[in-house]
Amino acid sequence: MPPVIVSPDLDVTSFQNDLGQLDIDFLLPNGICVPLQVDIDRPLDQIKQELWKQAANYPLFQQLATFDKYGFLYISGEGQKEDVMDESVGISELRLAASFLKVVEKPADDKRKTIDRQINSLIGMKGSNYIQAQHSVSKAEISEFRQKMTTYCNNDVLKQANQDPTGLVYFEYKHPCRLRSTSELPPDVENMVIDYIVLTVIVQETGTSYKLRVKKLSTPDELVKMTVDKWSSKSGQKTINCNDYVLQVLGMNDFLYGDNPLVMFKVNSYHT
Secondary structure, three states: OOOOOEEEOOOOHHHHHOEEEEEEEOOOOOOOEEEEEEEEOOHHHHHHHHHHHHHOOOOOOHOOOOHHEEEEEEOOOOEEEEEEOOOOOOHHHHHHHEEEEEEEEEEOOOHHHHHHHHHHHHEEEEEEHHHHHHHHHHHHHHHHHHHHHHHEEEHHHHHHHHHHOOHHHHHHHHOOOOOOOOOOOOOOHHHHHOOEEEEEEEEOOOEEEEEEEOOOOOOOOHHHHHHHHHHHHHHHOOOOOOOOEEEEEEOOOOEEEOOOOOHHHHHOEOOO
């Protein structure tokens, strides 16, 4: 196993390659260390799913629970041990001081304690900062601030729900598209694709798969419509609504949607 990188400037993202990838060692609770090359902007919850797939090839995997039972611990740029509070962020936002993440079991606490930890993280009251803050800020002030923040966040959630009744805006925020900068393909790929690509689409609702030949500049919405039309034709159902479905990369948490051509999406598989 290669040595763990410790960055002199306390931010290992400076060691990323030209593709924005970084070699990270993941220390699992069963004592096994799994090295992975990860995209520094890829959400950590997706990285954790990929980690679990790789961990299945290592000894003692049966000792682990499902991936959702665990979180990440890292060494921050301030030299402090920190819990990852939001797994929707990428490694680039953590400012790691060393190229490893420790996988730890999530504490079995209630939502109130989780909210308290998140508020502490937001206002910088963690580690040594928390101890110093306790001497300068009264418990009453801390309690009042937490109460106000909770009320503000609850009101903001309700406001967003009213402005986004379909949930589409929140979905796009939670699952942003990972896109290439251009729809042009590399020459060697272009020679193989020419004008069309063949994709296999599985309808999760029925488990039925359809192989479709689509133009290389087709959009996800066009592929969904082609799938629904074929599904409707084969099943005899005439009330299937295209707007009720979205493309998800098989085995991944990546979603394809919007007006960009399919060839612009960054995915690890051609199955959707």
